[in-house]
Amino acid sequence: MKIYSADTWTIEELQALVDDAGRRAVLIPAAETKRNVLETFAETLHFPADYGVNLDALNDSLHDFADAVADDGQAPITFIWEVPAAFRSDRAFGVICEILQDAERYAGKNLAVIAVCL
Secondary structure (H helix, E strand, C coil): CEEEECCCCCHHHHHHHHHHCCCEEEEECCCCCHHHHHHHHHHHHCCCCCCCCCHHHHHHHHHHHHHHHHHCCCCCEEEEEEECHHHHCCHHHHHHHHHHHHHHHHHHHHEEEEEEEC
16 A cells, blocks of 8 residues: 555546556545545445445455456556545544555455545
8 A cells, every 4th residue: 555645646646557557547536534435435435335334344345356456458547545634633533544554465456545634
């Protein structure tokens, strides 16, 4: 997982870098609370209807997502997650970063994550 400042890189520049690397970019929009972040991941990545909107469910769903990416025959994916300052001070930010890093390890080259600090 790479973390960048929006003062250094724009979302558009990062998307172009991802495209240039032959990967698909998926933008995870900013959300300011743990629950909103979990809901945003679910909506953006089309998690199943029974998604539990908790950290364990995020972990499980990201592993399922990684399996699907590995099997879809398309280019690998890079998440570009917009992280507002208000959420970075929440304890859940560090836990979600750990979950995302675990998903990257699990997926190998099929999934990468960039967090952009707004």
